[in-house]
Every structure is written in structure tokens, then in C-alpha cells.
Amino acid sequence: MNQSFVLPNSxxxxxxxxxxxxxxxxxxxxxLLFGGLFLVxxxxxxxxxxxxxxxxxKLNVWMGTVNTIILLTSSMTVAMxxxxxxxxxxxxxxxxxxxxxxxxxxxxxxxxxEWGAKFEHGYFPGMDHYDAxxxxxxxxxxxxxxxxxxxxxxxIVGGIFIWVVIAKIKSGKVHKDRISxxxxxxxxxxxxxxxxxxxxxxFYLIH
Amino acid sequence: xxxxxxxxNNFFNAKKGIMSWLxxxxxxxxxxxxxxxxxxxxxxxxxxxxxxRLELLNPGQDIMKPHTYNQVFTLHGxxxxxLFIIPSIPAxxxxxxxxxxxxxxxVAFPKLNLLSFWLYVLxxxxxxxxxxxxxxxxxxxxxxxxxxxxxxxxxxxxxxxAAFILxxxxxxxxxxxxxxxxxxxxxxxxxxxxxxxxxxxYATSWIQLLATPVVGITLLMIIAERVFGIGLFDPSIGGxxxxxQHLFWIYSHPAVYIMALPAMGLVSEIIPxxxxxxxxxxxxxxxxxxxxxxxxxxxxxxxxxxxGMSGTAGFIFSILTFFxxxxxxxxxxxxxxxxxxxxxxxxxxxxxxxxxxxNFLIGGLTGLANAALAADVHLHDTYFVVGHFHxxxxxxxxxxxxxxxxxxxxxIWGRMYNKARANVAFALLFFGFxxxxxxxxxxxIMGMPRRYYDYLPEFHGLNQxxxxxxxxxxxxxILMLANLLIGLKKGKIASANPWNGITxxxxxxxxxxxxxxxxxxxxxxxxxxxxxxxxxx
Ligand code: HEM
Ligand SMILES: [Cu+2]
Numbered sequence: 198m199n200q201s202f203v204l205p206n207s208x209x210x211x212x213x214x215x216x217x218x219x220x221x222x223x224x225x226x227x228x229l230l231f232g233g234l235f236l237v238x239x240x241x242x243x244x245x246x247x248x249x250x251x252x253x254x255k256l257n258v259w260m261g262t263v264n265t266i267i268l269l270t271s272s273m274t275v276a277m278x279x280x281x282x283x284x285x286x287x288x289x290x291x292x293x294x295x296x297x298x299x300x301x302x303x304x305x306x307x308x309x310x311e312w313g314a315k316f317e318h319g320y321f322p323g324m325d326h327y328d329a330x331x332x333x334x335x336x337x338x339x340x341x342x343x344x345x346x347x348x349x350x351x352x353i354v355g356g357i358f359i360w361v362v363i364a365k366i367k368s369g370k371v372h373k374d375r376i377s378x379x380x381x382x383x384x385x386x387x388x389x390x391x392x393x394x395x396x397x398x399x400f401y402l403i404h
Numbered sequence: 405x406x407x408x409x410x411x412x413n414n415f416f417n418a419k420k421g422i423m424s425w426l427x428x429x430x431x432x433x434x435x436x437x438x439x440x441x442x443x444x445x446x447x448x449x450x451x452x453x454x455x456x457r458l459e460l461l462n463p464g465q466d467i468m469k470p471h472t473y474n475q476v477f478t479l480h481g482x483x484x485x486x487l488f489i490i491p492s493i494p495a496x497x498x499x500x501x502x503x504x505x506x507x508x509x510x511v512a513f514p515k516l517n518l519l520s521f522w523l524y525v526l527x528x529x530x531x532x533x534x535x536x537x538x539x540x541x542x543x544x545x546x547x548x549x550x551x552x553x554x555x556x557x558x559x560x561x562x563x564x565x566a567a568f569i570l571x572x573x574x575x576x577x578x579x580x581x582x583x584x585x586x587x588x589x590x591x592x593x594x595x596x597x598x599x600x601x602x603x604x605x606y607a608t609s610w611i612q613l614l615a616t617p618v619v620g621i622t623l624l625m626i627i628a629e630r631v632f633g634i635g636l637f638d639p640s641i642g643g644x645x646x647x648x649q650h651l652f653w654i655y656s657h658p659a660v661y662i663m664a665l666p667a668m669g670l671v672s673e674i675i676p677x678x679x680x681x682x683x684x685x686x687x688x689x690x691x692x693x694x695x696x697x698x699x700x701x702x703x704x705x706x707x708x709x710x711x712g713m714s715g716t717a718g719f720i721f722s723i724l725t726f727f728x729x730x731x732x733x734x735x736x737x738x739x740x741x742x743x744x745x746x747x748x749x750x751x752x753x754x755x756x757x758x759x760x761x762x763n764f765l766i767g768g769l770t771g772l773a774n775a776a777l778a779a780d781v782h783l784h785d786t787y788f789v790v791g792h793f794h795x796x797x798x799x800x801x802x803x804x805x806x807x808x809x810x811x812x813x814x815x816i817w818g819r820m821y822n823k824a825r826a827n828v829a830f831a832l833l834f835f836g837f838x839x840x841x842x843x844x845x846x847x848x849i850m851g852m853p854r855r856y857y858d859y860l861p862e863f864h865g866l867n868q869x870x871x872x873x874x875x876x877x878x879x880x881x882i883l884m885l886a887n888l889l890i891g892l893k894k895g896k897i898a899s900a901n902p903w904n905g906i907t908x909x910x911x912x913x914x915x916x917x918x919x920x921x922x923x924x925x926x927x928x929x930x931x932x933x934x935x936x937x938x939x940x941x
Binding site: 202203204205206207208209212214215218219222223225226227229230231232233234236237240241244245322323332333335336339340343 | 431503506507508509510511512513514516575579580582583584586587588589590591613614615616617618620621622625628632633636641642643644647651919920921922923924
């Protein structure tokens with residue numbers, strides 16, 4: 198048999214367009230995953246408008262705002278790092294990715310203190326203060342912890358993704374002519390940012 | 405022409421050892437891994453169904469307690485839905501034949517493919533682990549309706565986690581197929597040159613991709629609700645159980661097209677081969693798959709007519725559900741028209757396809773009865789529904805899958821099963837199936853409710869008929885599987901193209917070589933089913 202024959206459309210040869218398409222499809226599933234939660238939020242907000250408003254005053258708008266700025270900036274640095282690598286500037290690309298990682302870390306640290314304060318007040322489901330709340334506020338805090346928690350998980354995953362890309366740029370596996378992984382990490386990071394852009398006003402700002 | 409031996413180079417002997425199977429990246433081997441796993445779980449599900457039918461042979465308690473019965477139908481439902489029927493055709497035959505149909509050597513992401521197989525195994529382990537951990541398998545029904553699913557002591561968390569993981573596996577398969585279809589078609593093959601099976605997988609994959617995440621997050625909410633003891637869905641603390649039902653069916657209705665569309669793809673594939681003539685209305689069939697997938701997103705409310713929804717909403721959901729019947733009938737008419745004046749060759753795969761059309765017709769028409777608002781108020785949660793969905797899922801998709809197994813058996817293993825025995829098995833299956841489920845439709849109209857271990861004495865006769873039917877059905881199943889197993893070891897060597905099929909998989913040897921094609925496959929002039937010397941109608 199002719200072992201060396203490879204089809205022109207082989208699934209075993211790397212195809213950057215496939216990889217990009219796959220990533221986009223995956224992002225759709227992520228959006229729908231959060232979409233279910235946004236739907237639940239919408240329903241309960243419309244059923245308990247006053248309670249949601251009251252509960253939202255218990256959040257720290259400042260911390261939320263700082264985190265929003267941090268994430269937006271990190272989206273910029275990740276985009277810049279892709280451009281840098283496309284131009285062949287490996288050093289710059291890696292530095293920008295490190296900056297992105299730093300931002301992810303800063304986001305998580307702030308989130309940690311924010312959640313910590315809520316725990317201290319006993320707002321977490323099952324704690325004394327939570328149990329004393331009216332139903333609407335309970336739903337609010339339940340959704341708050343669920344949605345920002347799931348988002349936080351995505352920040353961690355996105356961070357790991359970026360870290361892998363840094364390692365691969367370093368070892369030369371990701372470079373100017375083979376940049377898909379880097380671009381995909383960027384896409385994923387933009388998604389993490391995008392979801393936060395919706396979470397922030399929904400929980401902190403709407404009055 | 406019968407070759408004396410299997411081809412020397414085939415994907416079975418390309419690599420050796422158990423590891424070369426467990427960690428294979430070859431789409432054919434992954435398809436077979438799925439086949440063995442899925443059939444095993446199917447058999448577990450069948451045993452559970454068989455036991456339920458035994459319990460229902462006579463009124464009153466026979467072999468299991470009411471609580472046990474609740475757990476058995478739940479586990480049966482979970483296994484049959486999440487472990488058998490949803491993955492079945494795409495994961496087995498999609499994996500094996502999509503790349504062959506497109507004239508390529510694998511799916512777009514072979515490693516992701518292996519990952520989704522292992523996720524399937526992990527999910528299956530969780531589902532089975534409910535048997536031994538905690539208070540046993542869930543007793544909620546496969547729908548996990550809140551608030552009961554939040555309150556029961558049985559092992560709902562683990563079952564739900566299983567469904568979540570299986571959903572992930574299903575998403576990855578869908579994603580892989582979409583990219584494969586977009587990127588890996590052989591040079592010159594446009595979308596409208598693809599076999600219809602590929603089209604149906606394409607539509608299915610979009611549903612897997614866009615509907616599964618919604619049920620994923622809903623199931624996570626159930627878990628969170630159980631673990632933290634607070635309620636999104638429990639009305640006693642402000643939650644809304646109807647909201648759960650909406651979220652659940654937003655996925656689970658489209659999911660029934662994950663079950664049905666690939667089966668329709670198989671029918672469109674197999675009928676032209678045994679009529680030896682081109683499919684009637686290629687584009688109508690291809691696009692009606694997409695239409696079904698699309699409309700399917702907007703009809704979920706028909707599961708909730710009696711749960712409390714406004715008259716207007718009920719009316720709209722009812723009308724939209726009727727719309728699904730249109731693209732579905734388009735397909736049925738096209739299949740029949742394909743057979744008309746074809747040179748029909750009645751072989752076992754064709755018999756299964758005819759059974760599909762017959763059973764699916766009953767399943768589809770009873771579906772319309774459920775979709776009609778007034779009728780459904782009476783029929784909801786009766787045995788009519790149980791009859792209806794078994795007709796669609798088992799009589800339809802299940803039979804199509806068995807047919808595909810007989811159709812592609814010589815391609816996969818290079819051997820042929822005993823046809824006489826296969827005929828007997830088919831007859832038993834078809835007869836047993838209808839004897840088992842048709843009485844359920846009548847019982848439902850008479851008012852027998854589903855999900856009970858017991859029934860009123862006036863339902864006795866028909867229940868006995870159904871249970872006897874289950875015995876015939878199961879003997880048919882055993883005969884079919886035994887026959888295939890024997891064929892696999894001892895069957896006569898088959899030629900590369902025993903049915904005179906015309907799609908690309910028949911251009912390569914049986915079993916195919918590791919990389920599928922030794923030379924670029926040749927596209928068929930004028931469409932994938934264009935038989936050169938077919939009789940002109
Ligand atoms: C030998 C084959 C089978 C038998 C004897 C059987 C029998 C039954 C019975 C007796 C019930 C319970 C009815 C009730 O009490 O409400 C049931 C439920 C069900 N069956 Fe089957 N069945 C078989 C095969 C299948 C197959 C192949 C599928 C799917 C492809 C399937 C899917 C289901 C589902 C989804 C339920 C509903 C479970 C629930 O209520 O939560 N069954 N079946
Ligand atoms: Cu439905």
C-alpha cells in the first residue's frame with residue numbers, strides 16, 4: 198500500500214482556519230451557557246424589581262469599576278501582543294501577555310476581597326444574614342455568587358490558556374507563521390471580558 | 405465477486421494492542437469504541453425496560469417496590485436518552501463515515517474527538533455510580549423536574565453531573581463535525597455534493613452546539629441548589645419551578661432532533677442504494693434538515709401545556725409545533741418518491757428503513773395529537789406519550805441505527821452476516837416492537853397515567869399484550885446481536901462494495917486502510933447519488 202500518500206484535505210495536517218473556526222464555535226457555546234443565566238436573572242429581576250435594587254446597593258461599585266477597567270485594559274494588551282507577534286517581535290508579545298496575566302491576577306485578587314467582605318457580612322447562601330433576607334434579595338445574591346463565580350472560573354481558565362501560550366512562544370512552538378493558538382487565547386480572553394461587560398452593569402449599576 | 409481474504413492493510417491491523425485502541429486518534433476506531441460502549445449501555449437500558457414491563461404484567465406489586473420502580477424508570481430514561489440515543493448515530497456512524505463520505509482521512513480535530521469519547525465514558529461512569537453511592541439512583545424521571553429533584557434524598561446530584569458531562573462530550577462532537585464539514589471536503593465537493601447523511605449531521609451538530617449549553621447551565625443550577633440548599637426553582641423560597649421546565653425544554657426539545665435528524669440522514673443514504681437510483685429532491689431533503697433544526701428551537705413549550713402557561717403562549721407553541729411536521733413530511737414524500745420506479749433490491753438494511761418510515765409515521769402523527777392543545781390536556785402524562793416517544797426514538801432512530809449497522813457491516817469489518825437469520829431477527833424486532841408499544845397508545849387514550857408501578861384492573865389485558873411484546877422484541881434483539889457477532893468472526897468475506905453503493909466510502913477497501921483512501925477518491929458526476937445506468941422514471 199502507498200503509505201506515504203496524504204490527502205490534500207487531511208485532518209492530520211494543521212489548518213489555521215479550522216482552528217479559528219473551532220474556537221468561534223466554542224465561544225458560541227460559552228455565550229449560550231451564560232445566556233441561560235442571563236435569562237434567569239432577567240426573569241427574577243422583573244419579578245422582584247425592588248428587592249434587586251436594594252440588594253444591589255450592598256455591592257461595592259468602586260471595586261467593580263476598578264475591575265472593569267483592569268479587564269478592559271487586559272483585552273487591549275492581549276490584542277497588542279498578537280499584533281506584536283505577527284510583526285515578529287517575540288519579546289514584546291511575551292511581555293504583553295505577562296501584563297495580561299498580571300491583570301487577570303489583579304482582577305482575581307480584587308474579587309477575592311470583594312467576596313470576602315460579602316462573606317463577612319454573611320451574605321453567602323446559608324449564612325445568617327442571607328437567611329434573614331427577603332426572597333428577592335436572596336435570589337439576587339444567589340445569582341451574584343453563581344454568575345460572578347462562574348465568570349471568575351473563566352478568568353482562571355483564560356489565565357492558564359495565556360500562560361500556556363507564553364510557554365509555547367518561548368519554546369518556539371508558537372510563532373509568526375503559526376499563531377493560531379495565540380489568537381485563540383486572545384479570542385477567549387475577549388469573551389471573558391465581554392461577559393464581565395454585561396455582568397458589571399447588571400449587578401452594580403442598574404437602578 | 406468475492407475476495408478470498410481481508411485486505412492486508414486495514415485499520416484493524418495497522419496498529420496492535422489495547423493502548424492503540426484506548427488512545428487512538430483514528431476516527432474509525434473511535435467510532436467503534438463508541439459503538440461498543442453505546443451498545444453496552446443500550447443493553448443495560450433494555451434490561452431495565454424489560455424489568456419494568458415484567459412489573460406491569462399484572463396489576464399490583466409483582467417484582468419491585470413503588471420507590472424502586474421510580475428509580476428504574478429514571479435510570480432507564482437517563483441511560484436511553486443521554487447514553488444511547490443522543491450519542492448513537494453521530495458518535496458511531498458519524499465518526500466512522502463522515503470523513504469517508506467527505507473523502508478525507510479524519511475529522512478536523514482528532515484529539516478533541518478522543519477527548520469527547522473519554523468524556524462520554526466519564527459521564528457514563530457517573531450515571532452508573534448512582535447505583536452504588538448514597539441513596540441509590542435518582543427517582544425523579546429523566547427530566548429532573550424541580551422542586552422534587554431538589555428535595556429528594558436520592559442521588560440526583562450525581563445523575564445530573566453525569567448529564568452535564570455527557571452534554572460536554574456531545575458539544576465537542578458537534579463542533580468537530582461542523583469544522584470537518586466546512587474544511588475537509590474533498591476538492592470539488594461543494595455543500596450540495598455532500599451525501600445527505602453529512603447534511604443531517606451538519607444540522608444536528610448545530611443543535612448540539614447551540615442547545616446543549618443551556619441545559620448544561622440549568623443542570624449546574626440544580627446541583628448548586630442541592631448543595632447550597634437554596635432555591636432558584638423551589639417555590640417555597642421564591643423560586644419558580646416553571647422556569648426550570650422552560651430552561652430544560654429549551655434544550656431537550658431541540659435534543660429530540662439530535663436523535664431524529666441523523667436517523668433521517670441514514671434513510672436518505674440507504675434508500676437510493678437499494679433503489680439504485682438518485683434520491684428524489686436532494687435539496688429539499690438537505691434544507692428540510694436545516695429547517696427542522698431551526699423551527700425546533702421555538703416549540704419547547706409543547707411539553708408544558710398543562711404546567712400553566714397563558715392561552716396565547718399555548719396557542720403559539722401549538723401552531724409552531726405543527727410547522728415541524730411540514731419539513732418532516734417533505735422528507736417522507738421524497739423517500740417514497742425515490743423508491744417509486746426504482747429497481748428495488750429488498751435487503752435487510754432496506755427493511756429497517758421501511759420499518760423506520762412506518763414507525764416514525766406513527767410516532768410523528770401521535771406527536772401531532774400531543775401538539776394539539778385540547779387533545780394534549782387529556783393525553784399529557786399518560787401512556788400515550790410513552791407510546792409516542794418510543795415510536796419516534798426506538799421505532800424510528802433505534803431501527804435506523806440497526807439498519808445502518810447492517811448496511812455498513814461489510815464496510816467496517818469486511819465480512820457479511822447471515823442474511824436469513826438477520827431476516828428472522830428483523831421480523832421479531834418489528835413485530836415485537838409494535839406489539840409492545842401500540843397497546844400503550846390505546847392505554848393512554850383510555851387514561852392510564854405514566855410513571856406508576858401499578859394500574860387499575862381494566863387496563864390489564866392491554867398491559868399483558870405489551871409485556872409479551874417486550875419478550876418478542878428482546879428475543880429479536882438477542883438474535884440480531886448474536887448474528888452480527890458471529891458474522892464478525894466467521895462471516896463470509898464481503899467485497900468492497902456489496903450493495904453497489906455510490907458514495908465515496910464504497911471506493912475504498914473493506915475494512916478501509918488506516919488513512920481511508922490510497923488515492924484521491926473520484927467524485928460522482930452530477931450529484932452524490934447519480935447512478936449512471938438507472939432507469940429513467
Ligand atoms: C426493550 C426495550 C424497552 C422497553 C421494554 C421499554 C419500556 C419502558 C417502560 C415500561 C417505561 C416506563 C413507563 C412509565 O412507567 O412511565 C419506559 C420509559 C422510558 N423509555 Fe423505554 N423501553 C425500551 C426501550 C427504550 C429506548 C430504546 C428508549 C430511547 C431510545 C427508551 C426511552 C425511554 C424514556 C425516555 C422513558 C421515560 C423515562 C421517564 O419517565 O423518566 N426506552 N420505557
Ligand atoms: Cu418537544
